Amino acid sequence: EPEVTQTPSHQVTQMGQEVILRCVPISNHLYFYWYRQILGQKVEFLVSFYNNEISEKSEIFDDQFSVERPDGSNFTLKIRSTKLEDSAMYFCASSTGGAFFGQGTRLTVV
Amino acid sequence: LAKTTQPISMDSYEGQEVNITCSHNNIATNDYITWYQQFPSQGPRFIIQGYKTKVTNEVASLFIPADRKSSTLSLPRVSLSDTAVYYCLVGGLYTDKLIFGTGTRLQVFP
Numbered sequence: 309e310p311e312v313t314q315t316p317s318h319q320v321t322q323m324g325q326e327v328i329l330r331c332v333p334i335s336n337h338l339y340f341y342w343y344r345q346i347l348g349q350k351v352e353f354l355v356s357f358y359n360n361e362i363s364e365k366s367e368i369f370d371d372q373f374s375v376e377r378p379d380g381s382n383f384t385l386k387i388r389s390t391k392l393e394d395s396a397m398y399f400c401a402s403s404t405g406g407a408f409f410g411q412g413t414r415l416t417v418v
Numbered sequence: 419l420a421k422t423t424q425p426i427s428m429d430s431y432e433g434q435e436v437n438i439t440c441s442h443n444n445i446a447t448n449d450y451i452t453w454y455q456q457f458p459s460q461g462p463r464f465i466i467q468g469y470k471t472k473v474t475n476e477v478a479s480l481f482i483p484a485d486r487k488s489s490t491l492s493l494p495r496v497s498l499s500d501t502a503v504y505y506c507l508v509g510g511l512y513t514d515k516l517i518f519g520t521g522t523r524l525q526v527f528p
Contacts, residue, residue, distance in 0.1 A: 312461075338512075339512060339513075339514075341515065341516075343518075350518050350519065350520055350521075351456075351462060351505075351518035352518070353515045353516065353517060353518075356514045356515050358514075363514045364514035364515055366515075397459065399461045399462070401461075401516075403512070403513075404512075405467075405511045405512065406452060406464055406467045406511075407452075407464065407516055408464050409454075409461035409462045409463070409464075410461050411460055411461045412459070412460065412461045414459070
């Protein structure tokens, strides 16, 4: 069964450092998303991406965040200068009529 | 985006059928209903999606009445491994984003 894969599964970074979270969406999917989930809280929408551009973003997705699809298979989320409050699980999803999620990257900012 | 309301929690015993109902009074004409399952520290897992009447797959059934203002996820003969949080989401098939609520925490007891 096709699946969304995310790397790394866990990343620890120092406050102020840049991190890049990577995702390989399901190959024939056209819509890509990033979500995050702070421990014990709801899954929150960050950004959606379609046709090589951002189609919608939430208020969480400020100038510190960016997304890119550098080639035909990868979809990345960059956080330019991490803050303690960025610590969360980050989920990538892809869709062509029903969104499928990856297993997430646990980001810990220290 | 249609708002959804689900019970916060439900308890069941192994082998029983579990029905989780979701209310979505302001569902739009082009909205679909999708259910996800989430285990701790894992990504949401797509369970089932439907537009109207009944949809069944190998793990669940989804019942949608004619007015589509609610839907019921039915899990036949639950096991301990079905203990998880279940989310009901409503949105277009090719939606820019999915909005997660707090979900229903299902606890299955032996």
